[in-house]
Amino acid sequence: AAPVDEKDPQAVALGYVADAAKADKAKYKQFVAGSHCGNCALFQGKPTDAVGNCPLFAGKQVANKGWCSAWAKKA
Numbered sequence: 001a002a003p004v005d006e007k008d009p010q011a012v013a014l015g016y017v018a019d020a021a022k023a024d025k026a027k028y029k030q031f032v033a034g035s036h037c038g039n040c041a042l043f044q045g046k047p048t049d050a051v052g053n054c055p056l057f058a059g060k061q062v063a064n065k066g067w068c069s070a071w072a073k074k075a
């Protein structure tokens with residue numbers, strides 16, 4: 001599957017970035033230090049996978065190092 005384009009409307013709406021370091025922390029004050037797709041509850045893949053599926057981006061793949069404002073800590 002193709003990687004999520006940061007300019008996709010859904011990506012823009014959720015503040016998705018392929019590099020969590022580039023998350024808009026001024027806009028998304030809930031940003032948790034160290035959070036990224038790879039340790040998000042919605043990430044479908046192993047913690048070591050470079051990319052994985054996310055139900056919020058059907059048919060695309062998010063970067064392990066990515067981030068969006070729907071991030072939720074993996075239990």
Ligand code: SF4
Nearest residue numbers: 037040043054068071
């Ligand atoms: Fe990444 Fe989680 Fe956002 Fe999906 S919901 S894009 S896995 S941070």
